[in-house]
Amino acid sequence: MLQRIAKPVLLLVLLVLARQAYATEGMWLPQLLSGLNEKEMKGMGMKITASDIYNINKGSLKDAIVSFGGFCTAEVISEQGLLLTNHHCGYDAIQKHSSLQNNFLENGFWAKSAVEELPNPGLFATFIVRIDDITKAALQDVKPGMSEKERQSVIDRRLNDIKQTVRRESWQDVMIKPFYEGNQYFLFVTETYRDVRLVGAPPSSIGKFGSDTDNWVWPRHTGDFSMFRIYAGKDGRPAPYSKDNVPLKPKYALTISLKGVKQNDFTMVMGFPGRTTEYLPSEAVKQTVEVLDAAKVDMRDAALKIIDGYMRKDQQIKIQYAAKYAGTANYWKKWMGEMQGVKQTNGIGKKLQYEDNYRQLMEANPVWKQKYSGVLDSLNLYYSQIQPYAQARDYYSELVKNVELFTVGDRLITFLNDVHERGEGQYETMREQFLASMQPFYQNYNAKVDHDICVSLTNLYAKAIPARYAGNEFAQIWQEHNRDGRTLSDKLYALSGLTSPEKLKAFVQQPYNTVVSQMWTDPATRLVMAMRKGFVDNVSKPLADIQANINNLQRTYMQAQMDVMSSKKAFYPDANSTLRVTYGKVDGYNPRDAIHYDFYTYLDGVMEKYVPGDYEFDVPARLIELYKKKDYGRYGVNGKMPVCFIASNHTTGGNSGSPALDAHGHLIGLNFDRTWEGTMSDINFDPAICRNIMVDIRYVLFIVDKYAGCTRLIDELKLQ
Known part of the structure; x- marks a missing residue:
């Protein structure tokens, strides 16, 4: 009996190995x-x-x-x-x-x-003329012990020098990109029509x-x-x-x-x-599918239901919101599939098994152990620490992106900051450029639709984000409006100067100093500034500090994987x-x-x-x-x-x-x-x-x- 089944079993094993050999994974240069x-x-x-x-x-x-x-x-x-x-x-x-x-x-x-x-x-439309490996030249000034900021600074200076001397035609452009988390660099000569x-x-x-x-x-x-x-x-x-x-x-x-x-x-x-991001540690994959994807799906699901309701009733709104709806829905559904796929295939469990294999091989080699010991564990720890900040970032980003009144407020703040940096004498010229840039936005904007999105998403945001991340100013405004998205939104869309191109133009036609002072009285810009300050002070800054440590270790872990696991798999760049x-x-x-x-x-x-x-x-x-x-x-x-x-x-x-x-x-x-x-x-x-x-x-x-x-x-x- 054993002899009679040996050949079929062997054939099955060979077929499985052949399938694994042609796994088709990879995005290759x-x-x-x-x-x-x-x-x-x-x-x-x-x-x-x-x-x-x-x-x-x-x-x-x-x-x-x-x-x-x-x-x-x-x-x-x-x-x-x-x-x-x-x-x-x-x-x-x-x-x-x-x-x-x-x-x-x-x-x-x-x-x-x-x-x-x-x-x-x-x-x-951009064509690729040629691709050159410039890793050695790009990294030649990098020294051990450099901080992330120092490292990037010397690389940027070197890349700028390389761009100035690269062989190309006058109508061609040069683009340089990092690969393998910054362990390698490639230069692209391009032609853009x-x-x-x-x-x-x-x-x-x-x-x-x-x-x-x-x-x-x-x-x-x-x-x-x-x-x-x-x-x-x-x-x-x-x-x-x-x-x-x-x-x-x-x-x-x-x-x-x-x-x-x-x-x-x-x-x-x-x-x-x-x-x-194929080479993340297990904690990052778990965070992505169990926390961050869920947050973004939550916000977009609410926005899409509102837009869909209006599009089905009004042909003009259907035209205005067609591209926006498609763009919003695309990744909303993708993130849901991502969560389901990782769970269905035990993706996190497989990542943990991969890390166990990596540790065993790394610790068995004295050189690798000395060079890479503790890198993976520290990286997973940093991802645990960044999770609440990353979640707050995604809720904030989705709120500003999907409530278009907040998008206008954010652009207006950026515009006024640019005027402040360049000098008030540039205000009139820059104002006309700003207004021109906003015209396409208002062509596809409906304040009634946006109002209802604002109601739903501000309620979700306030419920999901702890007060210590949202900030005191936001908490005060939220309290002033009975902690209710509809009460807040009714006021915003009734009184703000940002809900139409005519109102925005009238608002910024005032002298620069008047506009700056009235930003604190317009209910929409006041709220946007409060949310923005809360995000910068309580989320963005600590997130950036942890992210710098992650970037450093992720680059090291990427090189460690290519060294330690090279006999197990081929590595392509993300x-x-x-x-x-x-x-x-x-x-x-x-x-x-x-x-x-x-x-x-x-x-x-x-x-x-x-x-x-x-x-x-x-x-x-x-x-x-x-x-x-x-x-x-x-x-x-x-x-x-x-x-x-x-x-x-x-x-x-x-x-x-x-x-x-x-x-x-x-x-x-x-x-x-x-x-x-x-x-x-x-x-x-x-x-x-x-x-x-x-x-x-x-x-x-x-x-x-x-x-x-x-x-x-x-x-x-x-x-x-």
């Missing part, structure tokens, strides 16, 4: 792939080389990837500078071009010619189908894409907007594959992931909005007992979810017509229209809009989300349930071609 990842990537099925991905001597995949506005990723898909990104990445631009008469959010937008492509002031025009976008009933209900959820049926175009000067270089600018001739444009994907196919995602490559395989997953999710969705699922007139699940008549006729053109497969698929690529915020590439480096999809259970991948990647969600490129092209009839865009593309 493209210039290091040849030394660190190329062999594994080819073992998983990749058919191209590392130099096809990153090359400074000829066009490569990295030359088709841009940082879109600094908050998303986009990719060049034609020789005429056509960009593809997510609908939610282009949402703000689409909204700004929308009105009740021309509601591009509701109806979509398609430029029938280049003349109709719409400029977007402030929007930019600031004439980026809206070309096309489906209606929100396609581009945002499922809206907030389906956000962070699989199965997904969202055509989350929009199209822009980069324009350059006639010399091909970056230039400010001009009607004389011409479409960019890129170094590289992606080829598009219409072949689709199947189970276990290799996939690769390139983009600019924003922030991850995301920091720089270009990265992540790779995995097309695969479903099992989120809970007896539940299995397949890796593909189809247009059939859109129709199954269809609710006529619903703002989340309505479906355009034209799409219904195409579905009934099965008129999918060359984009359908066996009478079905693929919509979305999932794979095990390690992504995060900032990867929205990133291209999903196949084994040949061809575009097969557009990354736009993660599964709810896998949102924890920012702090705790687990290959069993962490999946990224992509819209199939064939659905994108189907919408552009068959739905919108915008064949001029299809004609630009290189299809295979």
